Amino acid sequence: MSSFIYPSDSGNPNPKPRRGGKETDTRPWFIASVAVTAILAAVLIWHIVYSYTLLNSFKDRELAIERSSRKLLLYAETMKSAALISTASGDLQWKKKYSATRPKLDEVLQKIPSLTRSDRVRELTGRIRNNLEEILRIESRAFDLVSHGDKKEASRLLSGWRYTKNQLKFSARTRNLMDIIQKRIRERTSFTKTRIALFGVSGGLIFLIFSWAVTIRNWKIHVKRKQEAEEKVALLLDNSGQGFLLFDETLHVDPNYSLECRHMFGRDPSGLPLTDLLFPEGGPDADHFAKTVCNLLHETDDFKQETIISLLPDRFSINGRHLDVEYRPVPENRMMLVITDITENVRLESQMADEHKRLSFIVTALENKSELLDTIDRFEDFLCADHDPPSARERLRSGTDSEIFRMVHTFKGLFNQFEMRHTGECLHQTESFLADLKRDRKPADRQDLFKHLPASALLEALETDRRILRESLGEEFFSGKRSLAVPAEHYRGLMRSVQEMIHSPETEGRQHEKLKSLLEKLERMQYVNIKTLLGRHAEYLKKTAAQTGKTIHPVKIEGPDTEVDPQKLGPFIASLVHVFTNALVHGIETPEEREQAGKDEKGRIFCRTELGKESLTIRVGDDGRGIDRTALAKNAVEAGIYDRDQVKHLADPELLHLIFSDAVTTTTETDRLSGRGIGLEAVLFETQKRNGRVDVVSREGRGTEFIFSLPSGACAANPGLPGLGEWPDPDDGNRSRLEANQ
Amino acid sequence: MNSLSVMIVDDSATTVQKLSSIMETLGHRIAGTCDTGKKAFEEYSRLEPDLVTMDITMPDMDGITATREILSAHPDALIVMVTSHGQRQVVIDAVEAGAKNYILKPFNRTKVEEAIEKVREKYPSL
Numbered sequence: 047m048s049s050f051i052y053p054s055d056s057g058n059p060n061p062k063p064r065r066g067g068k069e070t071d072t073r074p075w076f077i078a079s080v081a082v083t084a085i086l087a088a089v090l091i092w093h094i095v096y097s098y099t100l101l102n103s104f105k106d107r108e109l110a111i112e113r114s115s116r117k118l119l120l121y122a123e124t125m126k127s128a129a130l131i132s133t134a135s136g137d138l139q140w141k142k143k144y145s146a147t148r149p150k151l152d153e154v155l156q157k158i159p160s161l162t163r164s165d166r167v168r169e170l171t172g173r174i175r176n177n178l179e180e181i182l183r184i185e186s187r188a189f190d191l192v193s194h195g196d197k198k199e200a201s202r203l204l205s206g207w208r209y210t211k212n213q214l215k216f217s218a219r220t221r222n223l224m225d226i227i228q229k230r231i232r233e234r235t236s237f238t239k240t241r242i243a244l245f246g247v248s249g250g251l252i253f254l255i256f257s258w259a260v261t262i263r264n265w266k267i268h269v270k271r272k273q274e275a276e277e278k279v280a281l282l283l284d285n286s287g288q289g290f291l292l293f294d295e296t297l298h299v300d301p302n303y304s305l306e307c308r309h310m311f312g313r314d315p316s317g318l319p320l321t322d323l324l325f326p327e328g329g330p331d332a333d334h335f336a337k338t339v340c341n342l343l344h345e346t347d348d349f350k351q352e353t354i355i356s357l358l359p360d361r362f363s364i365n366g367r368h369l370d371v372e373y374r375p376v377p378e379n380r381m382m383l384v385i386t387d388i389t390e391n392v393r394l395e396s397q398m399a400d401e402h403k404r405l406s407f408i409v410t411a412l413e414n415k416s417e418l419l420d421t422i423d424r425f426e427d428f429l430c431a432d433h434d435p436p437s438a439r440e441r442l443r444s445g446t447d448s449e450i451f452r453m454v455h456t457f458k459g460l461f462n463q464f465e466m467r468h469t470g471e472c473l474h475q476t477e478s479f480l481a482d483l484k485r486d487r488k489p490a491d492r493q494d495l496f497k498h499l500p501a502s503a504l505l506e507a508l509e510t511d512r513r514i515l516r517e518s519l520g521e522e523f524f525s526g527k528r529s530l531a532v533p534a535e536h537y538r539g540l541m542r543s544v545q546e547m548i549h550s551p552e553t554e555g556r557q558h559e560k561l562k563s564l565l566e567k568l569e570r571m572q573y574v575n576i577k578t579l580l581g582r583h584a585e586y587l588k589k590t591a592a593q594t595g596k597t598i599h600p601v602k603i604e605g606p607d608t609e610v611d612p613q614k615l616g617p618f619i620a621s622l623v624h625v626f627t628n629a630l631v632h633g634i635e636t637p638e639e640r641e642q643a644g645k646d647e648k649g650r651i652f653c654r655t656e657l658g659k660e661s662l663t664i665r666v667g668d669d670g671r672g673i674d675r676t677a678l679a680k681n682a683v684e685a686g687i688y689d690r691d692q693v694k695h696l697a698d699p700e701l702l703h704l705i706f707s708d709a710v711t712t713t714t715e716t717d718r719l720s721g722r723g724i725g726l727e728a729v730l731f732e733t734q735k736r737n738g739r740v741d742v743v744s745r746e747g748r749g750t751e752f753i754f755s756l757p758s759g760a761c762a763a764n765p766g767l768p769g770l771g772e773w774p775d776p777d778d779g780n781r782s783r784l785e786a787n788q
Numbered sequence: 789m790n791s792l793s794v795m796i797v798d799d800s801a802t803t804v805q806k807l808s809s810i811m812e813t814l815g816h817r818i819a820g821t822c823d824t825g826k827k828a829f830e831e832y833s834r835l836e837p838d839l840v841t842m843d844i845t846m847p848d849m850d851g852i853t854a855t856r857e858i859l860s861a862h863p864d865a866l867i868v869m870v871t872s873h874g875q876r877q878v879v880i881d882a883v884e885a886g887a888k889n890y891i892l893k894p895f896n897r898t899k900v901e902e903a904i905e906k907v908r909e910k911y912p913s914l
Contacts, residue, residue: 334877349910357880
């Protein structure tokens with residue numbers, strides 16, 4: 047396996063950083079190599095000089111011996127001649143010359159042994175000395191004989207065998223000595239030269255070996271550094287949380303890839319065809335991909351290459367993971383893939399989308415409570431026709447295929463309107479199933495469509511949706527139905543009757559008072575404590591907090607017990623769910639972030655109501671991160687609401703107000719923009735519909751507060767205000783909507 | 789910035805209308821429109837527009853074939869494909885055949901502008 051993987055990837059993911067690269071410093075090695083080279087060179091030179099000096103002194107000594115030998119020969123010859131002439135002529139004058147030479151000879155003879163330590167030379171010198179002594183003795187005798195006038199005997203002595211033998215031996219040995227000296231000089235010179243040469247060669251060799259060692263060492267350090275650098279890059283890539291891999295025109299993955307690729311693909315991708323990794327199922331898409339990428343690698347036109355890359359699939363689902371893929375052409379006809387695992391993002395997105403759908407469903411349910419509950423009743427009746435009296439069942443059974451089909455279709459439409467997606471989806475499948483059935487069946491079976499209805503599945507789906515409502519709004523949402531939905535018309539009628547009676551000129555005095563009291567009671571019957579309405583959001587946040595990974599203190603609804611008209615205020619209060627959810631999802635930071643910011647780990651979301659003389663104020667806020675104004679401005683520019691200059695000159699309240707625009711906040715960047723996502727436009731709409739206003743106060747890092755002010759026309763606690771006693775015209779909502787749109 | 793003469797090839801009247809109005813707001817001139825690939829080839833030779841937007845699926849001759857035909861006769865033609873997400877592979881074929889860029893449906897003014905600007909960057913003579 048070779049990869050970008052650091053060798054210690056399994057054991058030590060955090061290797062200690064090196065200290066200054068000291069161990070890889072080459073300077074001491076360089077200095078050492080220079081020093082050793084210098085010492086070697088010095089030793090070599092010294093040795094050569096020393097050897098030559100030694101050689102020269104040796105030569106001087108040996109040549110002195112040679113010279114002495116020559117002198118010996120000369121002196122001996124001189125003395126021999128003097129002795130011979132003297133014996134031949136009988137002239138003793140020659141003895142003087144002889145005697146004058148004798149000390150020189152002795153001196154030379156003494157000197158020779160001191161000039162050498164060679165045993166052989168000394169031995170030879172000793173023999174020469176013996177020969178000379180013999181010669182000198184004979185010559186001395188000859189001179190004695192001459193002085194006695196016995197020339198003849200002297201001459202006989204000097205020409206005798208003994209004299210001649212010693213003379214010959216002396217001469218031969220002296221010449222031999224000279225030869226030996228010459229030979230010694232030659233040998234010594236040759237030896238010294240050889241030794242110097244050997245020394246030089248071995249010095250050179252040592253130097254060479256040392257240089258190699260240093261070079262190899264430096265090369266190793268270089269390689270090690272390069273490896274370390276590569277390992278560091280690999281470490282960075284392996285821990286970047288992204289997958290990096292290379293492939294060439296054969297589409298086989300290069301053995302060098304980042305560790306994350308193995309996790310992403312669930313196997314070692316080295317050498318595998320890219321299409322096998324990205325398209326485990328194969329198919330025509332894989333073939334197209336392979337063909338396109340191959341062409342792409344040979345494409346020389348950058349613009350074309352870039353255009354085609356932008357068309358390549360950039361998201362893959364592999365082994366249950368969602369991968370985001372970027373394509374980067376690299377030299378040598380290769381391409382690099384940068385892969386990001388976005389599984390968690392996709393999951394969160396889908397969770398957010400589900401949550402959005404759920405909230406939207408709840409708001410719709412609150413807004414259309416009675417219609418929704420009626421529809422559910424009718425749907426249950428339709429499905430449970432089996433349990434109904436035979437007449438009802440027969441009525442349904444006798445319905446034609448088209449009627450059954452149409453009813454399914456109608457219910458599908460209705461439930462989709464109410465955003466009950468489980469039921470809607472199940473009805474959609476039922477519809478498709480029935481359509482297929484209808485198309486394939488024989489005419490004889492025409493009346494049997496009803497029995498093919500998957501009633502239990504549909505009831506299950508309905509129950510799932512109902513459970514969502516029950517969890518968010520409580521059981522009373524269903525139980526409250528009878529007193530609101532069905533009797534409401536009667537109730538309205540009664541209210542109108544009482545109002546008419548109050549204003550009737552026939553009504554007088556005490557009766558008038560009684561009627562007013564009755565009207566008040568009637569009004570109170572429909573009113574709900576605002577805390578109860580807002581409390582649902584608090585309950586909801588408690589449940590949602592865990593899903594978002596945030597922790598919050600329980601949300602308390604503070605303020606006076608104000609009774610409000612749910613018919614008027616209900617949709618508005620329901621829409622506040624977006625404000626609460628946004629505070630939780632986008633406002634409150636994660637516990638880690640809060641801890642880092644020095645805040646209480648648990649976030650605080652608060653809600654306060656205040657009832658003034660003319661208005662009801664609801665404050666919803668959090669102590670979270672606040673709104674990121676820069677991101678908001680950027681999004682507003684991107685959404686085309688303002689241009690760059692305009693946005694710069696916006697006052698802060700105006701800028702913050704942009705948060706209510708879906709166009710701004712539903713761009714892809716929304717979720718990163720400290721938040722305020724989806725649905726705030728709906729809140730603004732509901733507020734404006736009631737002639738209310740909303741202010742946003744936000745401080746970065748400190749939190750955001752939404753302050754809603756509504757005319758207190760919907761509050762029973764302040765019955766003197768306009769609008770309290772008047773039942774809203776059914777068209778009011780539409781008109782307000784139009785106004786708001788205008 | 790120069791105004792371009794643009795020819796729109798699309799069999800959907802709605803798309804033609806939407807594209808035309810966007811092109812006009814961007815300051816370009818509609819040289820002509822046509823609703824089939826075959827006509828596109830004939831019209832191109834007649835109108836010689838600066839730029840063509842080409843739908844992919846059309847009766848009688850699809851956008852890719854029309855693109856190929858126009859490019860074989862006019863190699864310098866600048867053709868931008870108009871397409872939906874599901875047709876990526878077809879667009880790749882078109883780009884490989886010589887189309888210069890593409891606009892993904894649903895499009896808006898920004899998308900169209902970006903697509904044209906990219907072609908302009910590559911072909912400054914436009």
